[in-house]
Amino acid sequence: MAALKIDQLLRLTWFLGAYAIRQEAKAQKIPGIMHLECAVNMVEATAAALSDWPNGFHLLLDELGKRTSLEASGNKLPAHFGRFYPTLYKSFPEPSFSFLREGFESYIGDHWSGQLNKRNRRFSQASRDSHEWISIKEAAKILHMRTTKVRELVENGLLIGRLFATASGRKMGAVLKDSVTLTAVGQAGLVTLAEAKEMSGFSKKRLYKLLGDGYLRAARGPGVDGYPIWQFERAALEEAIRLTKGEART
Known part of the structure; x- marks a missing residue:
């Protein structure tokens, strides 16, 4: 973080500050940005997000995540975090911003109970491999059973997982990887x-x-x-x- 150049720090302030004070789909389209009060608020919000790293940043992510429930977002990171998620990776690809990406991925590892898969290609392979939750479909493949049976095991408490229905009525969910491993060992x-x-x-x-x-x-x-x-x-x-x-x- 100390190695950031002034232009990089300004970009980061525009990004984090905008989402901290607006928390909207297009947070960086800020009305009244030329007013001093607005600029001060953005700088202060960015300073709060960067202080006590990564805890301040994780608090910001907590607030962003409150906008959309896991059920409403269909268990998908882009829907849950909005444009913040792709912007973080597309607009800050430099090695000097690796701390930002790592901070986000550590938050997801600790707080996200949805699965990570190949679609989340922005994430490092290590983050995807170490994630604790997998999809119902992947659990069914490991256990050599139908997805309906996996859901039944979750509902009966024989597998640790969470299920929900999306707005379209589609049944979604994720299962704790360790729970699947224990069940597979038992099946052996x-x-x-x-x-x-x-x-x-x-x-x-x-x-x-x-x-x-x-x-x-x-x-x-x-x-x-x-x-x-x-x-x-x-x-x-x-x-x-x-x-x-x-x-x-x-």
């Missing part, structure tokens, strides 16, 4: 139908009958989440085997 310990057949000594026909009769409950499968392979929790399978063989002895 599931037993397939072929493995269940080997463990129990039962035929596939008998295992299907246990499913139909309610003795055995599948964790995944065609009739559960659309996954093509039937899978079972090991403990549930062992209990079903025990009960079935116990009945056979009586």
Whole structure:
């Protein structure tokens, strides 16, 4: 920040000061800009945003974000922050403004519960990779299940995420990446139908009958989440085997 030239500092003041005092879609079109009072307000607002870096800047972003809820913005950064977002990257590409971009990306990393993907190409790859939230679609791909099942898991509290409907009625949302990872690890310990057949000594026909009769409950499968392979929790399978063989002895 100390390395900024006077013309760069003026550009930055025009940018941050305008959004700080107006917070409108076209904040930099300022009526009365030639009045001293307006200019003083912009300089003071810029100084506040740059002080105690990056906390002052993050407070400004808090205020900008209050204009539009995550639901109303459709979980999209450009809609949530308006022209501030593209202007920050297009108008300040110089290396000397890297602190500005890094400050914005650190704020998004800490506060944005929407996903970041390839569309957010202005963000560094490191910021996209380290972001804690992913889309419903990406979570479904990792977990090998339908997006409707992912939404159901979120609604039932089995995945940590947030869902909302846009103004057009489209269902959107994001899932915490760590939550998806834990679920994927749990799925790795599931037993397939072929493995269940080997463990129990039962035929596939008998295992299907246990499913139909309610003795055995599948964790995944065609009739559960659309996954093509039937899978079972090991403990549930062992209990079903025990009960079935116990009945056979009586």
